[in-house]
Amino acid sequence: MAQKDVGNKVPIYKLKTTKEVMDYYDEWGENDKYNKDMVDWNYTGPKETVNTFLKYEKNKDALIFDAGCGTGLVGSELKKFGFKNFHGADLSQKLLNTIPLNLYKKLLRTDLNKPINLKDNTYDAIFCVGTFTFGHVKPNALDEFLRITKKGGLICFTINEGIYKNYGFDKKIQELNKTNLWSEIEFFKSDYIASKDVNAWLGLYKVK
Ligand SMILES: C[S@@+](CC[C@H](N)C(=O)[O-])C[C@H]1O[C@@H](n2cnc3c(N)ncnc32)[C@H](O)[C@@H]1O
Numbered sequence: 001m002a003q004k005d006v007g008n009k010v011p012i013y014k015l016k017t018t019k020e021v022m023d024y025y026d027e028w029g030e031n032d033k034y035n036k037d038m039v040d041w042n043y044t045g046p047k048e049t050v051n052t053f054l055k056y057e058k059n060k061d062a063l064i065f066d067a068g069c070g071t072g073l074v075g076s077e078l079k080k081f082g083f084k085n086f087h088g089a090d091l092s093q094k095l096l097n098t099i100p101l102n103l104y105k106k107l108l109r110t111d112l113n114k115p116i117n118l119k120d121n122t123y124d125a126i127f128c129v130g131t132f133t134f135g136h137v138k139p140n141a142l143d144e145f146l147r148i149t150k151k152g153g154l155i156c157f158t159i160n161e162g163i164y165k166n167y168g169f170d171k172k173i174q175e176l177n178k179t180n181l182w183s184e185i186e187f188f189k190s191d192y193i194a195s196k197d198v199n200a201w202l203g204l205y206k207v208k
Contacts, residue, residue, distance in 0.1 A: 015135040018091065018111060025070070025092035034095070035071050041195050043073075045129045045158050048190045050077040052204050053125065053156050056185060061085060062124035065148065067112055067141070068131025072099035078127075079103065087123075089116070112137045112144070121150045128157040130200075132169065139172035146181055149207045155182065158192060158200040173203070182207050 028034045060082040069088030089110040126145045182205040192200035
């Protein structure tokens with residue numbers, strides 16, 4: 001999210017530490033406020049990313065990791081299309097606690113800026129929606145996503161346009177394209193939070 005997104009809250013770009021980000025979301029989750037704001041702002045990130053994924057993944061039993069799952073908006077979208085095997089991870093335990101019971105098969109409290117405590121080649125697909133944004137998760141998380149995804153699996157993410165170059169996502173993606181570890185299937189500017197004039201790059205990559 002960008003500073004334009006957050007109404008009367010502290011501007012998100014001012015958050016410096018992981019603890020500040022966590023406290024921010026812990027508070028935003030209270031009284032269903034995060035979900036209500038996402039409806040009010042017509043936040044389309046989860047829907048757009050899942051719609052893109054549907055073009056390439058036909059196996060409804062696919063095991064999916066939702067990195068930075070928040071209140072579970074990606075999981076709700078996946079469920080609409082018959083996917084049922086997904087795990088979620090997030091920094092904010094309070095947001096994880098708001099997720100409807102039985103939506104995700106497993107939930108982990110995780111800092112995605114650190115090595116992820118999961119085995120190599122575990123998942124058929126990774127989602128990371130709304131989480132590559134100001135002060136949140138850095139480009140190196142893509143290395144971990146590659147590690148935990150099976151060969152032939154898909155990695156789908158949004159990157160807030162405001163940090164794409166500033167945080168070095170452009171260079172990281174170019175590097176990974178050169179290494180032959182994945183191939184780019186989709187990369188385009190998505191609506192994301194068009195109502196707030198905030199767009200995001202949406203990428204979908206196939207692991208080789
Ligand atoms: C804008 S929300 C997106 C949540 C959800 N994916 C969605 O689309 O509604 C960003 C999420 O990133 C999480 N987050 C921020 N920094 C993180 C980190 N270092 N590790 C894990 N999650 C983080 C926040 O707790 C929050 O749930």
